[in-house]
Amino acid sequence: MIDQSPVDLDIQKRDLIEGLMKGFDVITAFDSDSPQLSASEVAERVGLTRSAARRYLLTLVHTGMAASDGKKFWLMPRLLNLGQSYLESARVPRAVVPFLQRLTQQLQESTNFSLLDGDEIVYVTRVTAAQLVNAGFEPGTRLPAYTTTAGRVLLGMREDAEIRAYLERVNLIPHTHMAVTDKDALFQEILTMRKQGYGITENQFEMGMRGIAIAVKNRNGRVIGALSVTSNIAACSREEAIARGVPALQTTANTLMMWV
Amino acid sequence: MSELDKNTLPEESGDTHETGEGGLARRDWIAGLEKGLLILEAFDFDNQRMTSAQVAARTGLSRTAARRYLLTLEHLGYLHSEGKTFALTPRVLKVGWSYFDSAPLPRILQPFLQQITGQTGEAVYASVLDGWDLVFIARNGATRVMTTGFVLGARVPAQLASPGIVMLSALPEQQVRDWLATCAMTPFTPHTITNPDQLYDLIAQARQLGYAVVEQQLQTGVRGIAVPLKNRHAKVIGALSLSLPMAAEAREQTLVRILPALQQAANALINLV
Numbered sequence: 001m002i003d004q005s006p007v008d009l010d011i012q013k014r015d016l017i018e019g020l021m022k023g024f025d026v027i028t029a030f031d032s033d034s035p036q037l038s039a040s041e042v043a044e045r046v047g048l049t050r051s052a053a054r055r056y057l058l059t060l061v062h063t064g065m066a067a068s069d070g071k072k073f074w075l076m077p078r079l080l081n082l083g084q085s086y087l088e089s090a091r092v093p094r095a096v097v098p099f100l101q102r103l104t105q106q107l108q109e110s111t112n113f114s115l116l117d118g119d120e121i122v123y124v125t126r127v128t129a130a131q132l133v134n135a136g137f138e139p140g141t142r143l144p145a146y147t148t149t150a151g152r153v154l155l156g157m158r159e160d161a162e163i164r165a166y167l168e169r170v171n172l173i174p175h176t177h178m179a180v181t182d183k184d185a186l187f188q189e190i191l192t193m194r195k196q197g198y199g200i201t202e203n204q205f206e207m208g209m210r211g212i213a214i215a216v217k218n219r220n221g222r223v224i225g226a227l228s229v230t231s232n233i234a235a236c237s238r239e240e241a242i243a244r245g246v247p248a249l250q251t252t253a254n255t256l257m258m259w260v
Numbered sequence: 261m262s263e264l265d266k267n268t269l270p271e272e273s274g275d276t277h278e279t280g281e282g283g284l285a286r287r288d289w290i291a292g293l294e295k296g297l298l299i300l301e302a303f304d305f306d307n308q309r310m311t312s313a314q315v316a317a318r319t320g321l322s323r324t325a326a327r328r329y330l331l332t333l334e335h336l337g338y339l340h341s342e343g344k345t346f347a348l349t350p351r352v353l354k355v356g357w358s359y360f361d362s363a364p365l366p367r368i369l370q371p372f373l374q375q376i377t378g379q380t381g382e383a384v385y386a387s388v389l390d391g392w393d394l395v396f397i398a399r400n401g402a403t404r405v406m407t408t409g410f411v412l413g414a415r416v417p418a419q420l421a422s423p424g425i426v427m428l429s430a431l432p433e434q435q436v437r438d439w440l441a442t443c444a445m446t447p448f449t450p451h452t453i454t455n456p457d458q459l460y461d462l463i464a465q466a467r468q469l470g471y472a473v474v475e476q477q478l479q480t481g482v483r484g485i486a487v488p489l490k491n492r493h494a495k496v497i498g499a500l501s502l503s504l505p506m507a508a509e510a511r512e513q514t515l516v517r518i519l520p521a522l523q524q525a526a527n528a529l530i531n532l533v
Contacts, residue, residue, distance in 0.1 A: 017332040019292025024336065026293075027355055030362035059290040063297060064390070075359045077388050077395045080413030082300050083356025086348045087411060089303040110402075115350055118337070122350045126411075128402040133374050139411045140357045 019056075022048065026056040027065070027075070036072040083140050092224060093124040093139070095260050100127040100227075103252050107229055107245060110136035113216075114150045115225035117142070119166060121151035124225075135209065135230040146186060147175050149201045149211030150226035156194035157215050157223045163190055178203040198246050200238065208233050210241060214249040216256050224260060227252055292329075295321060299329050300338065300352055309345040356413060365498070366398040366412075368532055372525040373500075377401035379521040380502065385410065386489070387423045388498040392439060394424040397498070419459055420448060422474040422484030423499035429467035430488060430496035436463060451476040471519060473511065481506050483514065487522045491533050498533075500526055 029045040030037060037045075043053035057073045060066035064078040087093055096113045103111045104127040113125040114137070121144075123137035137143075145151035145166070155163055167183045180186045193199035198214045205211075213228035227249050231241065302318045303310065310318070316326035330346050333339040338355075339346045360366055369386045376384045383401035387394045393415040410416070418424030419440070428436050440456035453459045466472035474484045486501035500522050504514055 015328050015331055016335060017292040017296065017328055019290045020296035020329065020332050021336060023290060023293030023296065024338075024355060027358050030358055032361055032364075032367075035362040035364055055288050056290050056293060058288045059293050062289070063294055065297065075362050076390070077359055077363075077397055077413075078390050079359045080356045080395060080397075081415070082297065083353045084413050084415065085301050085303045086350060086352040086356075087413075088305045089308040089348055090350070091308065117350050117354070122353055124350055124353070130402040133377075134400055134402065140353045140360070140413065142354060142357060 022046065022052075023056055023059070026053065027060070027079070030075050036074045038072055042073070087124065087139060090124075092260055096125050096225075096227075096256065097127070099252050099256055099259075100125060103127070103227070103229070103248060104129050106248050107231075109229045109231040109245075110134060112136045112150065112228045112230065113225055114148075114154075114228065116145060116151070116154045119145055119170060121145045121148055121154065121226075123150075135232070136228075137230075143205070144170065144173070146170060146172055147179070147205050148213075148228075149199045149204075150213040150228040152186075152190050152201065153193050153199040153213040153215050153228075154223065154226050156190045156199070160191075163187060175205045176203050176207050178207070180204065198242075198249065200242060202233055202238065210238070212241060212245040212249060214246070214253050216253045216260070218260055219257055227256075295319065295325075296329055296333065299326070299333065300348065300355075303348050309342075309347045311344045311346070315346070360397075360412065363397075365533060369398045369500075369529070370400065372529060373398055373400035376500070376502075376521050376525050380518055382502050382504060382518070384522075385423070385501050385503075386498055387427075387501065389418060389424070389427045390415065392418050392443065394418045394421060394427065394499075416478060417443075417446075419443075419445070420452070420474075420478040421501070422472040422486035423501040425463055425466045425472040425474055426486045426488045426499045427496060429463045429472070433460075433464075436460065448478050449476050449480045451480070453477065471522070473515065475506060475511075479503075483511065485514065485518050485522065487519070487526045489526055489533065490530055492530055 025046045026042055029042050039054035039057055040050050042057060043050045046053065057066060061068050065076055066073050067076050093113065100111045100113060108129050110126065110128045112123050114121050114123045120142050123141045124139050126136050126139055128134045128136065143151065145155050155166060164187065167187055172181045172183065174181050180189065198212060200212045202210045210231050210233045211228055213226045215223050216225050216227055218224050229245050229249065298319050299315055302315060312327040312330055313323055315330060316323045319326065330339060334341055334346065337351045338349060340349050373384045373386060377400050383399065385396050386398040387396045395415045396410045396412055399412065416424065418428055437460060440459055445454040447454055453462065471485065471487045476482060482503050483506045484501055484503045486499045488496045489498040489500055491497050502518055
């Protein structure tokens with residue numbers, strides 16, 4: 001369910017710890033539609049017997065990552081510790097903070113750093129501008145790559161065949177009534193982003209919002225993620241937004257190349 | 261991660277205990293899951309990349325067992341390896357984020373936080389207690405100095421911040437006193453209170469007032485104001501709080517400006533949480 005990477009041949013199947021693999025499936029079985037689940041419901045979603053599912057759930061309760069009233073189970077904030085261990089230990093999400101701060105100061109808009117994990121875009125750093133409602137994405141937010149500007153820009157860094165294969169397997173959900181749902185049109189848009197060196201989208205995930213994003217490479221030319229700025233469409237014209245945003249994003253990406 | 265230092269886990273092979281820790285029946289315990297989660301938590305700022313030997317040392321697993329866990333986690337995409345060292349991948353965020361994907365509380369709070377920012381022009385946070393740490397579960401608004409603030413999921417020792425003090429004030433006195441007597445109180449600023457009695461006075465005061473004002477305990481020049489978040493059974497389930505630079509305003513002025521907005525939101529939430 002989580003895994004999309006090919007099986008590493010160096011790992012013998014007997015070396016894999018089954019309990020751990022199923023455990024992650026049990027955790028991610030909870031979502032906004034079912035914040036509370038019984039052991040039978042988890043069993044059904046994950047493909048375990050009821051008693052096995054119950055054992056996984058009780059282990060999670062024991063570690064403080066879930067709680068239960070005896071019948072239903074739900075996840076606890078302790079689980080957030082795992083995400084924190086990534087944000088604390090990974091270098092890049094912290095290294096980009098001062099650069100995002102400068103970018104936010106320059107543009108007076110919220111800025112993000114994100115990267116692709118399989119077919120999903122994950123936002124790992126955000127600096128917000130002083131606004132009543134924060135634009136952009138909280139660190140940890142995970143969305144289908146096709147729906148956000150940064151996601152499309154990063155897809156564009158892949159080989160054509162890979163992008164096609166991605167579009168083939170993904171189901172394009174229109175998050176707004178203006179979202180691109182035609183796969184060929186999206187493919188062309190992604191290629192255009194690659195060619196012009198930045199991406200801009202409007203009204204694709206949230207109405208009234210505009211995103212501009214640019215890929216960041218390290219000094220070996222490897223793509224390490226994307227910088228993006230989220231702003232209100234009503235604030236200025238698309239041309240103005242490009243004229244102001246793109247050079248600032250490019251300068252930051254160039255500096256990051258030397259630092260990260 | 262002090263918890264790891266205390267909890268030396270039994271090794272996979274020599275694991276013949278009748279019960280796991282804390283009384284969970286042995287037959288109900290999925291050792292692989294618990295140990296795997298502990299390994300992920302073992303990575304932090306001071307341990308960004310670890311070899312299987314280092315992971316073994318930090319978790320109490322044998323080197324062979326640790327290696328199997330690391331390979332399994334790598335296979336699942338939660339770790340990547342370079343040579344002999346392993347580091348976390350952003351996929352780990354997905355596991356943590358399952359809490360936000362499922363828990364209703366952060367979502368219920370969000371419009372109220374937006375309302376508080378609208379009224380005060382300040383960044384506002386919601387937090388809950390996890391053990392003796394407070395964990396930020398929702399936020400809105402930007403700070404004037406444009407820092408990143410606390411990211412969601414960030415944790416702080418409860419006694420160092422205003423939301424922690426109000427939440428501690430709802431716990432039984434003896435329980436809090438016992439904990440204060442044993443906990444290591446690291447001074448983060450020259451003003452950090454490290455005397456348990458003095459700290460308990462602050463907690464008792466918050467209980468009496470129904471809100472907490474905490475100054476310069478975690479960061480110099482910063483004042484925090486917090487109110488408890490109660491449900492309709494009068495149980496404190498969290499706190500709403502603001503952090504402000506002290507230089508901008510006198511304490512009384514801040515209270516007059518901020519407190520009504522916080523209390524109004526907390527009152528409105530009583531029937532929703």
